[in-house]
Amino acid sequence: MSMLSGWGRFPKVECHVVTARSEADVRAAVLASPLIARGNGRAYGDAAMNRGLTLDMTGMDRMLSFDDGVLVAEAGVLLGDIIHTFLPRGWFPMVTPGTKYVSLGGAIAADVHGKNHHIDGSFRACVDWIDLMGPDGTVTRLGAQDDLFHWTLGGMGLTGVILRAQIRLRAVETTFIRQETRALTSLSETLTAFESTLDAPYSVAWIDCSDGPHHGHSLLLLGQHATKADLSAGTPPLKVRHKGKLPVPFGAPPFVFRGVWLRGINGVYWLRGAKRAGTRLVDWDSYFYPLDALNNWNRAYGRRGFIQFQCALPLNTATAGLAELMQAIAASGSGSTLSVIKRFGPQSGHFSFPMPGYTLALDFPATERSLALMEQLDAITLAHQGRFYLAKDARMPEAVAKADPRAVAFAAMRAQAGLTDRFTSVQSERLGL
Numbered sequence: 001m002s003m004l005s006g007w008g009r010f011p012k013v014e015c016h017v018v019t020a021r022s023e024a025d026v027r028a029a030v031l032a033s034p035l036i037a038r039g040n041g042r043a044y045g046d047a048a049m050n051r052g053l054t055l056d057m058t059g060m061d062r063m064l065s066f067d068d069g070v071l072v073a074e075a076g077v078l079l080g081d082i083i084h085t086f087l088p089r090g091w092f093p094m095v096t097p098g099t100k101y102v103s104l105g106g107a108i109a110a111d112v113h114g115k116n117h118h119i120d121g122s123f124r125a126c127v128d129w130i131d132l133m134g135p136d137g138t139v140t141r142l143g144a145q146d147d148l149f150h151w152t153l154g155g156m157g158l159t160g161v162i163l164r165a166q167i168r169l170r171a172v173e174t175t176f177i178r179q180e181t182r183a184l185t186s187l188s189e190t191l192t193a194f195e196s197t198l199d200a201p202y203s204v205a206w207i208d209c210s211d212g213p214h215h216g217h218s219l220l221l222l223g224q225h226a227t228k229a230d231l232s233a234g235t236p237p238l239k240v241r242h243k244g245k246l247p248v249p250f251g252a253p254p255f256v257f258r259g260v261w262l263r264g265i266n267g268v269y270w271l272r273g274a275k276r277a278g279t280r281l282v283d284w285d286s287y288f289y290p291l292d293a294l295n296n297w298n299r300a301y302g303r304r305g306f307i308q309f310q311c312a313l314p315l316n317t318a319t320a321g322l323a324e325l326m327q328a329i330a331a332s333g334s335g336s337t338l339s340v341i342k343r344f345g346p347q348s349g350h351f352s353f354p355m356p357g358y359t360l361a362l363d364f365p366a367t368e369r370s371l372a373l374m375e376q377l378d379a380i381t382l383a384h385q386g387r388f389y390l391a392k393d394a395r396m397p398e399a400v401a402k403a404d405p406r407a408v409a410f411a412a413m414r415a416q417a418g419l420t421d422r423f424t425s426v427q428s429e430r431l432g433l
Ligand SMILES: Cc1cc2nc3c(=O)[nH]c(=O)nc-3n(C[C@H](O)[C@H](O)[C@H](O)COP(=O)(O)OP(=O)(O)OC[C@H]3O[C@@H](n4cnc5c(N)ncnc54)[C@H](O)[C@@H]3O)c2cc1C
Pocket: 007, 036, 037, 038, 039, 040, 041, 042, 043, 044, 047, 048, 057, 075, 076, 096, 097, 098, 099, 101, 102, 103, 104, 105, 106, 107, 109, 110, 111, 112, 113, 114, 155, 156, 157, 158, 160, 161, 162, 163, 291, 391, 392, 425
């Protein structure tokens, strides 16, 4: 037995973990016991944990074939390994989350989104097919013509074990991003800026939630892949450097996440960003994965861990809903140092998280006070017809999850297909999926 957690280090649960190295290993596990597949453990909560059997898929990490941007790989391959192999040849993932330390299977199961969702959609946009092992050990190749494909993208491992997949990469001329930083001073300015830059291939904003929507200082980062013509003479266009990682101290004192301290930290961060406003070239790693430069930054919250809250709100309620969420956070005195807004385009998988509108992601220390605040944030989200991201969830009650009619339909599909008793996670049990 091993003590497991997600990236947030909350909750911690004792699980029996088995590593699969072949299809036969996966079949033996599937036929032996109810289980959940686990990728690289970057989901924040309890989605990739099953007390009885957690099947670690990172042992199946071979890249099987590559031709003109089309890659077939096993589910345990990390996105970072794909980048280090193919970026020097001019290929980059079509869609990437904010960390490169996710497995291919985890990216598919959560149907992850990147900073380009408003243009390219979620991970599904680059997946041609998947090989999925079902409850009887049979492997089926599923593509866009199959209903189960659309439940699996966003199905959080609850439709079967993804063994391998074919995905398409994006051709790029360089490893650099032309980044434009805009320093803004309120939520409404930020949303106006998003709406006026919908043609930017990538966009994301960090926003200070400690002082309410009217004082919500933000840094909007727009990006596009740089061309060779953007580089100064002599810069190698496709050289990929391996960077070291900065250490992060274990367990910051709790007061850092509250009141004046938090306002001070956020204020300094904004001023530093505002000084760099304008356009410049940055390398791919700094633009897409700033947090990956910090070693084990999830330990900064100490032993108790932390919880993410991430919701999506439809376009017509997003302005009012985000303002109310920020108001509630400011009034609570608790705060989030990492508060991120993105613009979403259309939904893809049947149970995928994104919807046309905005998403807000927030980190809170795992305390009673934060849990109480998150109940308020749940209610505000639901009142604005919003939904929640299961890859970030560690504590939602079943009633909140089931307010989304898609969760009810997903649970019914699972029961009918005989999946409920075979593929279960701590999260699926908590949410009645
Ligand atoms: C710093 C950071 C930034 C992030 N930024 C973003 C972001 O911008 N956008 C976004 O969408 N997400 C983001 N995430 C969340 C992350 O992308 C997802 O949680 C992703 O699913 C993690 O992949 P993993 O391989 O670590 O999977 P795990 O965390 O191990 O598992 C996640 C889910 O995938 C399932 N799964 C994994 N492998 C398989 C398989 N082979 N077969 C079937 N099911 C499987 C698991 O059962 C579980 O339900 C971020 C996470 C971190 C830590």
